[in-house]
Amino acid sequence: ITFGQPTALATPKIQIPIKHTQDKLESLNKNKQEQMEAGKEWHDRAKGRGIQFKESLTVADHPKTYSYLLQHSLREQKVQEELREEIMKEPMAGASASPDESQFICMLIDLIGAKNIIEVGVFKGYTTLAMALNSSKDAKIVALDVAYGWSPLAEKYWEKAGVREKIDLRLKSAEDSMKDLLEEGKEGTFDLVFIDANKDGYPAYYELALKLIRSGGLILVDNVLFHGEILQEEGEMRKDAQSIHELNQRIHLDERVTISMIPIADGLTIARKK
Numbered sequence: 001i002t003f004g005q006p007t008a009l010a011t012p013k014i015q016i017p018i019k020h021t022q023d024k025l026e027s028l029n030k031n032k033q034e035q036m037e038a039g040k041e042w043h044d045r046a047k048g049r050g051i052q053f054k055e056s057l058t059v060a061d062h063p064k065t066y067s068y069l070l071q072h073s074l075r076e077q078k079v080q081e082e083l084r085e086e087i088m089k090e091p092m093a094g095a096s097a098s099p100d101e102s103q104f105i106c107m108l109i110d111l112i113g114a115k116n117i118i119e120v121g122v123f124k125g126y127t128t129l130a131m132a133l134n135s136s137k138d139a140k141i142v143a144l145d146v147a148y149g150w151s152p153l154a155e156k157y158w159e160k161a162g163v164r165e166k167i168d169l170r171l172k173s174a175e176d177s178m179k180d181l182l183e184e185g186k187e188g189t190f191d192l193v194f195i196d197a198n199k200d201g202y203p204a205y206y207e208l209a210l211k212l213i214r215s216g217g218l219i220l221v222d223n224v225l226f227h228g229e230i231l232q233e234e235g236e237m238r239k240d241a242q243s244i245h246e247l248n249q250r251i252h253l254d255e256r257v258t259i260s261m262i263p264i265a266d267g268l269t270i271a272r273k274k
Contacts, residue, residue, distance in 0.1 A: 202244060
């Protein structure tokens with residue numbers, strides 16, 4: 001890179017207030033020095049206790065703070081709570097998104113004004129319900145899943161909440177459903193895609209989501225930490241973990257998006273299409 005000569009700029013005349021005397025500046029510098037020394041002392045004490053600042057997560061070090069987090073931030077409507085309690089009775093309850101993660105997704109929907117949404121993987125419909133309740137009246141959610149056996153409970157509560165008409169439930173291969181949307185001329189028309197389905201399908205879902213999402217839209221990829229299994233040696237990972245690990249690597253280097261991977265629930269990547 002070649003830089004030209006600096007352009008001469010007129011230096012503005014600045015009137016220094018009387019309060020900025022030499023004594024005041026010396027006092028400010030002294031206070032700053034005292035703060036720095038106090039900070040260093042605290043840092044040294046913390047270091048002696050083995051705290052790693054860049055690798056420490058409060059909810060991991062202090063598990064009870066997660067209950068505190070829920071008590072002081074979760075805003076479930078009664079119908080959401082009722083559905084969640086029913087899901088918790090199911091053998092596969094862990095497949096449902098956590099309530100704080102669903103609430104976070106709803107905040108993202110609100111922040112970008114998302115009206116056209118795709119959910120890849122519905123399960124019992126808790127996140128679908130949350131998104132439908134917390135999006136605008138004219139919002140539409142294309143909910144993709146493969147098994148109707150999971151859907152009756154979801155539909156029961158969508159109806160109860162009065163949001164069933166906002167949800168377009170499509171039951172077939174999610175990859176095929178996303179291709180159908182492209183054939184319907186909906187490329188680049190969606191505001192947000194949430195991916196939380198079979199993990200071996202994640203790479204295909206991500207690429208299709210990039211085609212369906214508009215510029216500035218968000219792709220949310222769930223379970224990107226996959227219960228810690230992504231830390232195993234590549235030859236030792238299960239197929240699902242390997243698929244997620246490879247997608248994590250791909251998204252990290254993908255110049256088509258800006259990204260952030262956050263440690264909510266089982267890990268959530270937010271990819272914003274440029």
